[in-house]
Amino acid sequence: MTISIRPTVPADVPLLPPIEQSAGELFRTVPELAWIADGDNIPPQRHLELIAGGACWVAEAEDGSLAGFLAAQQTEDALHIWELSVRQDQQRRGIGRAMIGEAAAFAREQGLQALTLSTFVGVAWNEPMYRRLGFMVLSPEDCDARLQDILRNELAAGLHSERRCAMRMHIARVAAA
Numbered sequence: 001m002t003i004s005i006r007p008t009v010p011a012d013v014p015l016l017p018p019i020e021q022s023a024g025e026l027f028r029t030v031p032e033l034a035w036i037a038d039g040d041n042i043p044p045q046r047h048l049e050l051i052a053g054g055a056c057w058v059a060e061a062e063d064g065s066l067a068g069f070l071a072a073q074q075t076e077d078a079l080h081i082w083e084l085s086v087r088q089d090q091q092r093r094g095i096g097r098a099m100i101g102e103a104a105a106f107a108r109e110q111g112l113q114a115l116t117l118s119t120f121v122g123v124a125w126n127e128p129m130y131r132r133l134g135f136m137v138l139s140p141e142d143c144d145a146r147l148q149d150i151l152r153n154e155l156a157a158g159l160h161s162e163r164r165c166a167m168r169m170h171i172a173r174v175a176a177a
């Protein structure tokens with residue numbers, strides 16, 4: 001497999017909602033979450049804001065088409081992943097794992113302590129996948145004010161809190177040679 005990961009540029013933005021839409025089709029396999037597949041995608045303006053922050057990447061497939069994207073935002077001490085989406089026909093090829101690796105390398109370079117995100121509990125390609133990649137679930141008490149806010153906003157947007165969790169991956173320091 002030859003997949004290359006590069007920073008997202010504004011010219012990529014029109015291509016990102018169709019990728020998110022295609023990725024989300026996976027939720028149709030979970031009847032109570034099938035509505036996610038019909039939900040809104042990240043608006044182009046929001047992509048542009050996140051791209052300006054310098055922590056967004058796309059994965060290019062062998063034929064030059066975009067296979068996936070990761071949109072993140074640097075906070076004081078962590079890199080927060082807002083969305084990771086891989087096109088349906090490109091899933092299970094290691095692209096999601098590689099993009100998390102790219103985000104972790106960036107966070108390490110920036111001297112950040114962690115990657116954070118919020119996701120669905122018990123959905124194979126959400127919380128269990130992130131656990132396999134090195135994330136831990138945070139209990140509500142362990143969430144800082146920023147993550148509590150994110151979970152509160154999700155609840156207000158109709159996502160049942162018992163189905164959502166915040167997760168954190170610690171970024172290990174590399175000892176100087």
Ligand SMILES: CC(C)(COP(=O)(O)OP(=O)(O)OC[C@H]1O[C@@H](n2cnc3c(N)ncnc32)[C@H](O)[C@@H]1OP(=O)(O)O)[C@@H](O)C(=O)NCCC(=O)NCCS
Nearest residue numbers: 023024084085086091092093094095096097119124125129
């Ligand atoms: C989550 C997502 C980005 C993963 O992308 P991907 O490129 O398919 O993931 P990878 O191939 O790197 O898989 C990494 C590991 O995650 C797990 N995994 C990924 N997709 C899975 C699935 N559909 N079912 C079960 N396990 C899965 C596996 O452990 C996999 O490793 P393996 O293939 O060696 O067993 C993709 O499924 C997607 O776009 N889903 C819809 C959007 C979404 O839920 N995004 C996350 C929001 S928090």
